[in-house]
Amino acid sequence: GVGGSIVTQGRLLHGPDGLAGELGHVPVALDGPRCGCGGIGHVEAFASGAALAREARALVASDSSIFLVERARRLGGSAELSAKDVAEGALAGDRAKPGRGRG
Secondary structure, eight states, X not given: OXXXXXXXXXXXXXXXXXXXXXXXXXBOOTTSOBOTTSOBSBHHHHHSHHHXXXXXXXXXXXXXXXXXXXXXXXXXXXXXXOHHHHHHHXXXXXXXXXXXXXX
């Protein structure tokens, strides 16, 4: 997920339900992917580990990332890819970016 917090005047703000600072559930795209909570287009639907793994699978399916295609082959399929693989690809200079594998 994507977490966050709000500190004001040196104190942690909890909010009425203890959920203040739930930055992962801020909607950023009205037509974006469904979040794990069921909402549409939340930050977490784009930036969580699960979202990055989903994008990695899309990049492999569209042949948009040589690094991830090779990594998926070594792991036994794109279903085994994780956010860690996306990060390692970026560190290795892979120029594919999440969002490009969608279509």
